[in-house]
Amino acid sequence: MKQSSTIFLKLALFLMGAPILALAIYGIFYLAGNSVDPNYASNLYPALIIMYISVIPYCTALYQAFRLLMLIDNNEGFSNVSVEALIKIKYCGLIISGLYVVMLPFVYLVAEKDDAPGLIIIGMIPIFASLVIAVFAAVLKRLLNEAIDIKSENDYTV
Template sequence: MKFKTGFLKGALFFIGILILVLSVFWLPTVSKELATSNPDYAHLRLPLLLGLYITLIPFYIALYQAFRLLHFIEKQYAFSAASLYSLCVIKNCAVAIVVLYIAGMSYLAFSNALHPGIAVMGAIILFACISIALLSMLLHELLRSGLNLKTENELTI
Protein backbone atom coordinates (compact mmCIF):
# COMPACT_ATOMS: atom_id res chain seq x y z
CA MET A 1 0.00 0.00 0.00
CA LYS A 2 2.85 2.41 0.79
CA PHE A 3 4.30 2.04 -2.71
CA LYS A 4 0.97 2.83 -4.38
CA THR A 5 0.22 5.85 -2.21
CA GLY A 6 3.83 6.98 -2.47
CA PHE A 7 3.65 6.78 -6.25
CA LEU A 8 0.41 8.79 -6.27
CA LYS A 9 1.89 11.37 -3.88
CA GLY A 10 4.87 11.70 -6.22
CA ALA A 11 2.55 12.14 -9.19
CA LEU A 12 0.60 14.85 -7.34
CA PHE A 13 3.84 16.59 -6.40
CA PHE A 14 5.06 16.43 -10.02
CA ILE A 15 1.75 17.82 -11.32
CA GLY A 16 1.86 20.64 -8.76
CA ILE A 17 5.43 21.61 -9.67
CA LEU A 18 4.71 21.37 -13.41
CA ILE A 19 1.65 23.63 -13.18
CA LEU A 20 3.56 26.09 -11.00
CA VAL A 21 6.48 26.29 -13.43
CA LEU A 22 4.16 26.65 -16.42
CA SER A 23 2.09 29.36 -14.76
CA VAL A 24 5.11 31.35 -13.56
CA PHE A 25 7.36 31.12 -16.62
CA TRP A 26 5.46 29.90 -19.70
CA LEU A 27 2.06 31.58 -19.31
CA PRO A 28 3.26 35.21 -19.03
CA THR A 29 5.61 34.74 -21.99
CA VAL A 30 2.90 33.25 -24.19
CA SER A 31 0.38 35.90 -23.18
CA LYS A 32 2.86 38.66 -24.02
CA GLU A 33 3.59 37.12 -27.42
CA LEU A 34 -0.12 36.75 -28.16
CA ALA A 35 -0.79 40.33 -27.09
CA THR A 36 1.89 41.67 -29.45
CA SER A 37 0.76 39.48 -32.35
CA ASN A 38 -2.93 40.35 -31.82
CA PRO A 39 -3.09 44.01 -30.76
CA ASP A 40 -6.90 44.03 -31.02
CA TYR A 41 -7.06 41.70 -28.02
CA ALA A 42 -4.07 43.03 -26.06
CA HIS A 43 -6.39 44.63 -23.51
CA LEU A 44 -7.55 41.13 -22.48
CA ARG A 45 -4.05 39.96 -21.49
CA LEU A 46 -4.05 40.99 -17.84
CA PRO A 47 -7.68 40.03 -17.05
CA LEU A 48 -7.12 36.60 -18.57
CA LEU A 49 -3.86 36.09 -16.70
CA LEU A 50 -5.53 37.18 -13.48
CA GLY A 51 -8.42 34.76 -14.11
CA LEU A 52 -6.04 31.89 -14.77
CA TYR A 53 -4.03 32.69 -11.65
CA ILE A 54 -7.23 32.83 -9.58
CA THR A 55 -8.10 29.30 -10.75
CA LEU A 56 -4.76 28.13 -9.37
CA ILE A 57 -5.97 28.79 -5.83
CA PRO A 58 -8.71 26.09 -5.79
CA PHE A 59 -6.43 23.84 -7.86
CA TYR A 60 -3.69 23.86 -5.23
CA ILE A 61 -6.19 23.53 -2.39
CA ALA A 62 -7.62 20.42 -4.07
CA LEU A 63 -4.12 19.10 -4.73
CA TYR A 64 -3.25 19.50 -1.05
CA GLN A 65 -6.46 17.75 0.00
CA ALA A 66 -5.74 14.88 -2.40
CA PHE A 67 -2.26 14.57 -0.88
CA ARG A 68 -3.84 14.59 2.58
CA LEU A 69 -6.37 11.94 1.53
CA LEU A 70 -3.55 9.70 0.32
CA HIS A 71 -1.85 10.18 3.68
CA PHE A 72 -5.03 9.04 5.46
CA ILE A 73 -5.24 5.98 3.22
CA GLU A 74 -1.60 5.19 3.92
CA LYS A 75 -2.13 5.42 7.69
CA GLN A 76 -5.28 3.20 7.49
CA TYR A 77 -7.60 6.15 8.30
CA ALA A 78 -9.53 6.02 5.04
CA PHE A 79 -12.88 5.68 6.83
CA SER A 80 -12.67 8.86 8.87
CA ALA A 81 -14.36 12.24 9.07
CA ALA A 82 -11.14 13.86 7.86
CA SER A 83 -11.29 11.83 4.65
CA LEU A 84 -14.90 12.92 4.15
CA TYR A 85 -13.84 16.53 4.64
CA SER A 86 -11.01 16.19 2.11
CA LEU A 87 -13.35 14.75 -0.51
CA CYS A 88 -15.85 17.54 0.11
CA VAL A 89 -13.14 20.19 -0.29
CA ILE A 90 -11.91 18.55 -3.52
CA LYS A 91 -15.46 18.59 -4.89
CA ASN A 92 -15.96 22.24 -3.94
CA CYS A 93 -12.64 23.23 -5.52
CA ALA A 94 -13.51 21.43 -8.75
CA VAL A 95 -16.88 23.20 -8.85
CA ALA A 96 -15.16 26.54 -8.20
CA ILE A 97 -12.81 25.95 -11.13
CA VAL A 98 -15.79 25.06 -13.35
CA VAL A 99 -17.56 28.28 -12.37
CA LEU A 100 -14.44 30.38 -12.97
CA TYR A 101 -13.79 28.81 -16.38
CA ILE A 102 -17.42 29.21 -17.47
CA ALA A 103 -17.30 32.86 -16.41
CA GLY A 104 -14.03 33.45 -18.24
CA MET A 105 -15.11 31.66 -21.40
CA SER A 106 -18.44 33.52 -21.37
CA TYR A 107 -16.57 36.81 -21.06
CA LEU A 108 -14.38 35.88 -24.02
CA ALA A 109 -17.37 34.76 -26.06
CA PHE A 110 -19.24 38.02 -25.43
CA SER A 111 -16.08 39.95 -26.31
CA ASN A 112 -15.83 38.01 -29.60
CA ALA A 113 -12.36 36.87 -28.51
CA LEU A 114 -12.99 33.17 -27.90
CA HIS A 115 -10.63 31.43 -30.29
CA PRO A 116 -11.63 27.82 -31.13
CA GLY A 117 -8.34 26.53 -29.69
CA ILE A 118 -9.01 28.31 -26.40
CA ALA A 119 -12.57 26.99 -26.42
CA VAL A 120 -11.34 23.42 -26.87
CA MET A 121 -8.77 23.77 -24.07
CA GLY A 122 -11.41 25.30 -21.81
CA ALA A 123 -13.84 22.50 -22.65
CA ILE A 124 -11.21 19.88 -21.79
CA ILE A 125 -10.50 21.56 -18.46
CA LEU A 126 -14.24 21.87 -17.77
CA PHE A 127 -14.79 18.18 -18.57
CA ALA A 128 -11.92 17.16 -16.29
CA CYS A 129 -13.15 19.33 -13.42
CA ILE A 130 -16.74 18.15 -13.77
CA SER A 131 -15.51 14.55 -13.78
CA ILE A 132 -13.41 15.17 -10.67
CA ALA A 133 -16.35 16.85 -8.92
CA LEU A 134 -18.69 13.96 -9.74
CA LEU A 135 -16.12 11.34 -8.73
CA SER A 136 -15.40 13.04 -5.43
CA MET A 137 -19.14 13.41 -4.79
CA LEU A 138 -19.65 9.70 -5.44
CA LEU A 139 -16.69 8.74 -3.25
CA HIS A 140 -17.95 11.08 -0.53
CA GLU A 141 -21.32 9.30 -0.47
CA LEU A 142 -19.71 5.85 -0.48
CA LEU A 143 -17.28 6.81 2.25
CA ARG A 144 -20.06 8.31 4.35
CA SER A 145 -22.07 5.07 4.00
CA GLY A 146 -19.01 3.03 4.94
CA LEU A 147 -18.31 5.29 7.90
CA ASN A 148 -21.91 4.91 9.10
CA LEU A 149 -21.65 1.12 8.82
CA LYS A 150 -18.34 1.19 10.70
CA THR A 151 -19.92 3.27 13.46
CA GLU A 152 -22.90 0.89 13.71
CA ASN A 153 -20.58 -2.11 13.93
CA GLU A 154 -18.51 -0.47 16.66
CA LEU A 155 -21.66 0.27 18.66
CA THR A 156 -22.94 -3.31 18.45
CA ILE A 157 -19.73 -4.85 19.76
Protein backbone atom coordinates in the same frame (compact mmCIF):
# COMPACT_ATOMS: atom_id res chain seq x y z
CA MET B 1 -2.06 -1.05 3.36
CA LYS B 2 1.39 -0.80 1.85
CA GLN B 3 2.82 2.65 1.36
CA SER B 4 4.20 1.64 -2.02
CA SER B 5 0.71 1.71 -3.50
CA THR B 6 0.23 5.35 -2.54
CA ILE B 7 3.74 6.46 -3.46
CA PHE B 8 2.80 6.27 -7.14
CA LEU B 9 -0.26 8.43 -6.51
CA LYS B 10 1.78 10.96 -4.50
CA LEU B 11 4.28 11.13 -7.35
CA ALA B 12 1.42 11.66 -9.80
CA LEU B 13 0.12 14.53 -7.65
CA PHE B 14 3.56 16.11 -7.68
CA LEU B 15 3.83 15.71 -11.44
CA MET B 16 0.41 17.33 -11.84
CA GLY B 17 1.23 20.26 -9.57
CA ALA B 18 4.80 21.14 -10.52
CA PRO B 19 4.13 22.18 -14.15
CA ILE B 20 1.13 24.26 -13.12
CA LEU B 21 3.12 26.11 -10.48
CA ALA B 22 5.98 26.64 -12.93
CA LEU B 23 3.55 27.95 -15.52
CA ALA B 24 1.94 30.22 -12.95
CA ILE B 25 5.29 31.65 -11.91
CA TYR B 26 7.00 32.02 -15.28
CA GLY B 27 4.74 31.21 -18.19
CA ILE B 28 1.82 33.52 -17.58
CA PHE B 29 4.09 36.53 -17.05
CA TYR B 30 5.88 35.71 -20.30
CA LEU B 31 2.60 35.33 -22.16
CA ALA B 32 1.23 38.58 -20.77
CA GLY B 33 4.35 40.52 -21.73
CA ASN B 34 4.79 39.01 -25.18
CA SER B 35 1.34 38.89 -26.69
CA VAL B 36 1.36 38.21 -30.40
CA ASP B 37 -1.15 40.89 -31.32
CA PRO B 38 -1.89 43.98 -29.19
CA ASN B 39 -5.53 43.77 -30.32
CA TYR B 40 -5.89 40.63 -28.19
CA ALA B 41 -4.69 42.30 -25.00
CA SER B 42 -8.16 43.40 -23.91
CA ASN B 43 -9.32 39.79 -24.13
CA LEU B 44 -6.08 38.17 -23.04
CA TYR B 45 -5.60 39.89 -19.68
CA PRO B 46 -8.95 38.89 -18.12
CA ALA B 47 -8.34 35.31 -19.24
CA LEU B 48 -4.85 35.37 -17.73
CA ILE B 49 -6.19 36.73 -14.46
CA ILE B 50 -8.79 33.96 -14.31
CA MET B 51 -6.13 31.37 -15.11
CA TYR B 52 -3.96 32.79 -12.36
CA ILE B 53 -6.82 32.70 -9.84
CA SER B 54 -7.64 29.10 -10.79
CA VAL B 55 -4.18 27.99 -9.65
CA ILE B 56 -5.22 28.52 -6.01
CA PRO B 57 -8.12 26.01 -5.92
CA TYR B 58 -6.11 23.62 -8.12
CA CYS B 59 -3.21 23.53 -5.66
CA THR B 60 -5.66 23.30 -2.76
CA ALA B 61 -7.30 20.26 -4.33
CA LEU B 62 -3.91 18.63 -4.91
CA TYR B 63 -2.96 19.27 -1.28
CA GLN B 64 -6.24 17.76 -0.07
CA ALA B 65 -5.65 14.70 -2.27
CA PHE B 66 -2.15 14.38 -0.81
CA ARG B 67 -3.62 14.67 2.68
CA LEU B 68 -6.13 11.96 1.81
CA LEU B 69 -3.31 9.67 0.67
CA MET B 70 -1.46 10.33 3.93
CA LEU B 71 -4.58 9.36 5.87
CA ILE B 72 -4.82 6.16 3.85
CA ASP B 73 -1.17 5.41 4.65
CA ASN B 74 -1.91 5.87 8.36
CA ASN B 75 -4.95 3.55 8.16
CA GLU B 76 -7.28 6.47 8.87
CA GLY B 77 -8.97 6.46 5.47
CA PHE B 78 -12.42 5.85 6.97
CA SER B 79 -12.62 8.98 9.08
CA ASN B 80 -14.38 12.32 9.06
CA VAL B 81 -11.12 14.02 8.08
CA SER B 82 -11.21 12.09 4.81
CA VAL B 83 -14.78 13.22 4.23
CA GLU B 84 -13.75 16.84 4.82
CA ALA B 85 -10.89 16.48 2.33
CA LEU B 86 -13.29 15.13 -0.29
CA ILE B 87 -15.69 18.00 0.35
CA LYS B 88 -12.87 20.49 -0.18
CA ILE B 89 -11.82 18.73 -3.39
CA LYS B 90 -15.42 18.90 -4.62
CA TYR B 91 -15.65 22.63 -3.94
CA CYS B 92 -12.28 23.27 -5.57
CA GLY B 93 -13.47 21.46 -8.69
CA LEU B 94 -16.65 23.52 -8.76
CA ILE B 95 -14.71 26.77 -8.28
CA ILE B 96 -12.33 25.92 -11.11
CA SER B 97 -15.24 25.04 -13.36
CA GLY B 98 -17.00 28.29 -12.50
CA LEU B 99 -13.89 30.34 -13.18
CA TYR B 100 -13.44 28.80 -16.60
CA VAL B 101 -17.12 29.33 -17.40
CA VAL B 102 -16.54 33.02 -16.66
CA MET B 103 -13.46 32.91 -18.92
CA LEU B 104 -15.31 31.32 -21.85
CA PRO B 105 -16.67 34.60 -23.30
CA PHE B 106 -13.12 35.95 -23.51
CA VAL B 107 -12.05 32.76 -25.29
CA TYR B 108 -14.97 33.26 -27.67
CA LEU B 109 -13.84 36.81 -28.46
CA VAL B 110 -10.30 35.65 -29.19
CA ALA B 111 -11.65 32.78 -31.33
CA GLU B 112 -13.87 35.24 -33.20
CA LYS B 113 -10.98 37.59 -33.95
CA ASP B 114 -8.67 34.75 -34.93
CA ASP B 115 -11.38 32.75 -36.77
CA ALA B 116 -10.61 29.62 -34.76
CA PRO B 117 -13.83 27.85 -33.68
CA GLY B 118 -11.85 24.94 -32.20
CA LEU B 119 -10.55 27.25 -29.53
CA ILE B 120 -13.97 27.32 -27.89
CA ILE B 121 -14.01 23.52 -27.61
CA ILE B 122 -10.52 23.59 -26.12
CA GLY B 123 -11.75 26.22 -23.65
CA MET B 124 -14.48 23.84 -22.50
CA ILE B 125 -12.05 21.05 -21.56
CA PRO B 126 -11.11 22.48 -18.12
CA ILE B 127 -14.78 23.11 -17.37
CA PHE B 128 -15.82 19.51 -17.96
CA ALA B 129 -12.66 18.01 -16.43
CA SER B 130 -13.11 19.90 -13.17
CA LEU B 131 -16.84 19.08 -13.12
CA VAL B 132 -16.04 15.38 -13.49
CA ILE B 133 -13.58 15.62 -10.59
CA ALA B 134 -16.15 17.47 -8.45
CA VAL B 135 -18.86 14.88 -9.15
CA PHE B 136 -16.43 12.02 -8.51
CA ALA B 137 -15.40 13.57 -5.18
CA ALA B 138 -19.09 13.98 -4.22
CA VAL B 139 -19.80 10.33 -5.02
CA LEU B 140 -16.75 9.19 -3.06
CA LYS B 141 -17.82 11.38 -0.14
CA ARG B 142 -21.25 9.76 -0.09
CA LEU B 143 -19.74 6.26 -0.28
CA LEU B 144 -17.25 7.10 2.45
CA ASN B 145 -20.03 8.43 4.70
CA GLU B 146 -21.94 5.18 4.23
CA ALA B 147 -18.81 3.13 4.98
CA ILE B 148 -18.17 5.17 8.13
CA ASP B 149 -21.78 4.61 9.24
CA ILE B 150 -21.48 0.85 8.67
CA LYS B 151 -18.16 0.80 10.53
CA SER B 152 -19.62 2.67 13.49
CA GLU B 153 -22.62 0.29 13.60
CA ASN B 154 -20.24 -2.67 13.61
CA ASP B 155 -18.20 -1.09 16.40
CA TYR B 156 -21.35 -0.71 18.52
CA THR B 157 -22.47 -4.31 18.01
CA VAL B 158 -19.14 -5.79 19.04
